[in-house]
Structure formats: structure tokens, C-alpha cells
Amino acid sequence: MQWNSAGEFFAMGGYAFYVWGSFGACALLMLAEPFLAKRRLSEVRQSLIRERLADELELQQKTS
């Protein structure tokens, strides 16, 4: 390992802005995208569940 201290690691030999800017952008987008994809899936699932409950309710009212 070439780092003598945590400070040296974060300084990245003077390239901190460029290195952390690159890895940071990747981390940010690659956390945001799965979050959005999962939210989209759960939204459509929720609306389908609501739709089914509404259908069942309607059916109950008709039969009673």
C-alpha cells in the first residue's frame, strides 16, 4: 500500500478533485438509478393493488 496516512489517501497526490469527482459521480448516479427503478416498480405494483381492491369492493356491493 502506498498511503502513509488517511490525509494522503484523500489528497490523491494533488488530484483529489478529479479522482473523487469521478468516483463520486459514479457512486451518486449508480445509487440514484436503482432507487428510481425500484420506486417505479413499486408504484405500478401499488396502483395495481389499489385497482384490484377497488374491483373487489365493487363486486361486493353488486352482490350484496
Add this chain to the structure above:
Amino acid sequence: MNQSIIQWFKFGSPQAFYPLAGRMIPWFWAAAAAFGIAGLWISFFVAPTDAQQGEGYRIIFVHVPASWMSMFIYLVMAFWAGLGLALNTRLSGMMAQSLAPTGALMAALSLWTGALWGKPMWGAWWVWDARLTSELILFFLYLGFMALQAAIDDPRRADKAGAILALVGVVNIPIIYFSVKWWNTLHQGSTINLTKAPSMAHTMLWGMLLMALCFWMYSIAVALTRVRAIILERERHTDWVKHAVE
């Protein structure tokens, strides 16, 4: 027909693919995490300082995987789009639609990390060089594909229009790949190719490959998650969907 071929066709239906994708997703996340941890460890703690670029070269560990994936995802997207156009299968168009945002994200990361690498090494965030320009065109192809599909209400017609765009755009992929050979560019040549031994330290190569595998597994996991949402959205009026969500 051969039994095993029929098995594969079975999973071509959204109804069969929806639960299968759900079972596969956690495995791809696990693989992405494992490759990512190993890749990051090598990127920061094992790979040596570069003789010319100091620590700044470490951007390679995200720049190259993002660039590879941006090109590879486009090919896969165009393959599914083309298959949908030829065979009129429902799932193909959904797969293509699901891959586009992830491809666009990879192209954006490739351009972003490239700019952050170019500034300290070349002295410029951006140059209108063949490699950079063709990658920018790839990013716009993804955006164009998504915008075109979003603009057409009927999903099957949107698939067809998108497929034509995706297939025409495939011509850009070899242009990106060979741009560093065909033109004199500021961008360096490929670090890895099939005919020569890699021109870099082995630990650097391993770090790059592990990060590429991480990005690959990530892309599959997120595209499968999105395709599940698209399946439910598009098939919401069918009977099976009504029973698929509990």
C-alpha cells in the same frame, strides 16, 4: 422442436419472464457488490502509482468500465430492438426500452469522468476529438431513443420507431471503438486489445476488469428491475398481471 429451445421461448413471454427476473435480480446485486468491493480495493490500495500521471490515473478504474458498458449496452439494446422488429415479440421491445436509461447513464459517466481526467492531463475538459465526439453522439442516441419512445403513445409503435433509430445508430459503435486508430486523436489508444499483451501493470488490469464486471452486473440488475416495472405497466390490463401482484 427441440425441448430445450422451447424452454427458452417460454421465457420470451412477459408473464414467464416477470417472476424469473425477480428471482435473478438479488444474485446480480450480490455479484455487483462483490466485484465492486474487490475492484475498489485494488483500485485504491493495490494498484501502484503511475509513473507519468501520479494518482490521477486512478480515474481509469471507473472511466474505462463506464465507456465499455455504454457501448456494450447499446449493442444489446439494438439487438433486442432488432429482434422485436423482426419477430414482433413483446418482451424484446420492453428489454430495449429498459436498457436505454442505463446505457445513457454509462455514456454520461464516461463523458464526465473523461472530462475530469482530461483537465489535469491534457489541460482541457473537452476537445472535439474523434473519440470524445463519437461518445457524445452515443449519449445523444440514447437520449433520442428515449425521447422518441416517450413521444409515441402506442407502445408497440414506439418499439418499432425506436428499433429503427437504435439499428441505424449501431454504426456509431465501431466508429467509437476504432476512432483512436482511424484518426489522430488526443485520446490515448486502447489499453487492452486482443492481439497484444496489455500495456499496463497486472494489478491495474485486474482492477479495471473487476470494476468492469461490477458495472456489468449492476447494469443487468438495474435493467431487470426496470423491465419488471415496464412489463406491469404495459400488461396491466391482462389477467395474469392482476394475479401477479399480491
